[in-house]
Amino acid sequence: MPPSSEPRALAEPPPAHGNRLRALARGERPQERALALGVGALSDTELLALILRSGTRGHDVMSLAARLIADAGSLHALLRWHASDFTRLKGIGRIKALQLCTVLEVSRRVLSVARDHPPVFNEPEDIYAHLRPTALGLQVEKCWVLTLNTRNRLLRCVELTSGTAKQTLVRPIEVLREVVRDGATAFILAHNHPGGDPSPSAADVRLTRQLRDSAQQLDVHFHDHLVIGDPALDPVGIGYYSFRAGGVL
Numbered sequence: 001m002p003p004s005s006e007p008r009a010l011a012e013p014p015p016a017h018g019n020r021l022r023a024l025a026r027g028e029r030p031q032e033r034a035l036a037l038g039v040g041a042l043s044d045t046e047l048l049a050l051i052l053r054s055g056t057r058g059h060d061v062m063s064l065a066a067r068l069i070a071d072a073g074s075l076h077a078l079l080r081w082h083a084s085d086f087t088r089l090k091g092i093g094r095i096k097a098l099q100l101c102t103v104l105e106v107s108r109r110v111l112s113v114a115r116d117h118p119p120v121f122n123e124p125e126d127i128y129a130h131l132r133p134t135a136l137g138l139q140v141e142k143c144w145v146l147t148l149n150t151r152n153r154l155l156r157c158v159e160l161t162s163g164t165a166k167q168t169l170v171r172p173i174e175v176l177r178e179v180v181r182d183g184a185t186a187f188i189l190a191h192n193h194p195g196g197d198p199s200p201s202a203a204d205v206r207l208t209r210q211l212r213d214s215a216q217q218l219d220v221h222f223h224d225h226l227v228i229g230d231p232a233l234d235p236v237g238i239g240y241y242s243f244r245a246g247g248v249l
Contacts, residue, residue: 030049044074048068049062052064068092073232079104081101086100108136124240125240127190128240132228141193143159144159145160145179145187147184147186148223158178175211176214176218188225189226196232199235204227224242
């Protein structure tokens with residue numbers, strides 16, 4: 001399975017050319033704009049600046065926020081970062097790194113809150129939308145099995161394995177054990193590629209075919225196998241690969 005992409009090493013910032021925050025008119029500063037217009041009106045840099053609250057000598061908070069986003073590639077990409085990644089940037093100590101990691105973890109948990117009713121998975125994009133918050137920012141490969149009833153409504157989603165940055169190992173018997181335990185008539189297998197490219201590996205294809213044959217013997221429907229990545233790193237730009245859409249199932 002494809003290797004993960006580590007956060008890029010952070011180069012030393014160029015010499016400061018004045019304080020960006022002081023250069024802004026008072027009404028254009030992030031805090032004043034948030035109070036006047038609401039946080040929804042702020043740019044990614046301004047939102048991050050409000051979380052950071054302050055910079056350091058020679059590194060004002062707006063410049064610091066801009067550097068963070070530039071080095072990560074996007075605000076979304078910061079979900080892959082750990083405290084040690086943040087502290088490599090001059091101006092961010094352990095406490096600020098902890099604050100940033102806390103905000104990002106809250107974001108993940110809010111996105112992954114269960115819905116009022118169990119979702120129905122008829123299309124691969126439904127599966128992707130459900131699992132993406134869980135997979136965001138993971139540095140290792142994880143594998144999930146989602147058991148379904150006759151109407152493709154979710155019965156249970158369970159994490160089967162958690163592997164290394166390069167691969168996770170799962171056997172068909174481990175998947176089907178959960179399906180039988182729930183009395184499910186169908187199931188979905190899903191795993192993430194930490195590197196962001198969801199293109200399936202030879203091992204992914206081999207496992208899918210083995211599981212397809214085993215499921216047929218038990219007379220349960222293998223609904224799909226989804227590989228979850230990042231739209232920004234997906235060659236086709238959708239962020240996932242569906243084995244059913246690809247014709248393997």
